[in-house]
Amino acid sequence: MRLSQYFLPTLRENPAEAQIVSHRLMLRAGLIRQQAAGIYAWLPLGYRVLRNIERIVREEQDASGAQEVLMPTIQSADLWRESGRYDAYGPEMLRIKDRHDREMLYGPTNEEMITTIFRDGVKSYRDLPLNLYHIQWKFRDEVRPRFGVMRGREFLMKDNYSFDIDKAGATRSYNRMFVAYLRTFARMGLKAIPMRADTGPIGGDLSHEFIILAETGESAVFCDRDLVDKDILGRAIDYAGDLQPLVNEWTAQYAATDEMHDAARFETEVPAGRRLAARGIEVGHIFYFGTKYSAPMNAVVSGPKGEPITVEMGSYGIGVSRLAGAIIEASHDDAGIIWPESVAPFRIGLLNLKPDDGAVSKACNDLYATLRAKGVEVLHDDRDLRPGAKFADMDLIGLPWQVIIGPKGLAAGKVEVKNRATGARSELALDQVAATFAA
């Protein structure tokens, strides 16, 4: 993409409405614009990031065996009366009426709907296990939205729902999601730590929040430092096999959010040198809830002997739009955003330092065409601006690599390649650049 033709309204100053760094940078880097409290429009650069996050989530869900569906944002009140949640949910739920005065709502979640879909389509234990997910906009009318997309009222969420014949099956489904989540966040360059979460009235130990560490995190967290360094991507995963050992490995060490924290246990179980007290952002939550919805909503299948079995369910959420902010919280510096390659809106920023120099512009245009032909995503800053402004904008939007072409280096056939994350610069022969990045 040529920056001279791209809609990228960057801001030099911090908008007064934004307090935390990710919100400021998302506004300044032209990723989003607020439309109402907690409701945002995604501009071209931001939308590319959002789609990349979504893509990774989708790939890992598919790999785990979950199947994608798409449920509507608008639901009927009657559906929620079946589970008893219509009255229980409170003002957080956005309630609306259609022209026939029917009561509707903008869905804050989809347990009820998925349960009816399941109950209408699945009648036999042979059809289990089943895990369905979708990635859809949700609305929760938070009293006080804040932190930009980290806590908006409208947000994009991946949520899925597993259906099993018994607790053992539900545990296997839970473990598959547990591992898929580890992989999903790791692929986004995040250190996400699973922490035991409150299971409320259902009890048991099958609920985990996935927390990434960031100074601006919403809650205090405590864990064994060893968990931060564990690597999932190097491990072979067999979703058809027994994942319990792997899950055990990631849950053996102490890790808790402040509401589950037990200071005495923390000090007993974790050696002093490995005690990590930090702040965290919740980016995912997995939950086994048994028959909470299947029982009242009659999601029943026939067992081997023809007996009715109320299915065991779990639900699993990932805050897709929230992740855009969370990643920035975890990865930025004073100059701007530092995107991990997997979610970066473009891989390379190509800077033409002197657009009215024929040789420089030709080198830039040729390289741009070559990289594009090789499928490398490039944002080409061909604007007629001073170099300083280009450097500042490029650092702000945080593309992983900058390829800098100016008259000085070009005279020797050289261009400069800068790594945004490390700041490391190297000189490369112009004709080697394409090969370097096409790999």
Added chain:
RNA sequence: CGGGGCGUAGCUCAGCCUGGUAGAGCGCUUGCCUUGGGCGCAAGAGGCCGUCGGUUCGAAUCCGGCCGCCCCGACCA
């Protein structure tokens, strides 16, 4: 929902106390200059001062209602 604050140019803000018809910096446009970290000079464009009403000869300014946004708290993917 309780407490606090703020709505003036695209952005950050001044002006309001002490009413007299609107300003700065940045950004934008044009020209010149400059060209490896938001350069310089010059000339411009751009605002029914959130909204409705009241007071007044006159309201950005004083008073009231409403709307919107932000912060702290309680609540949350």
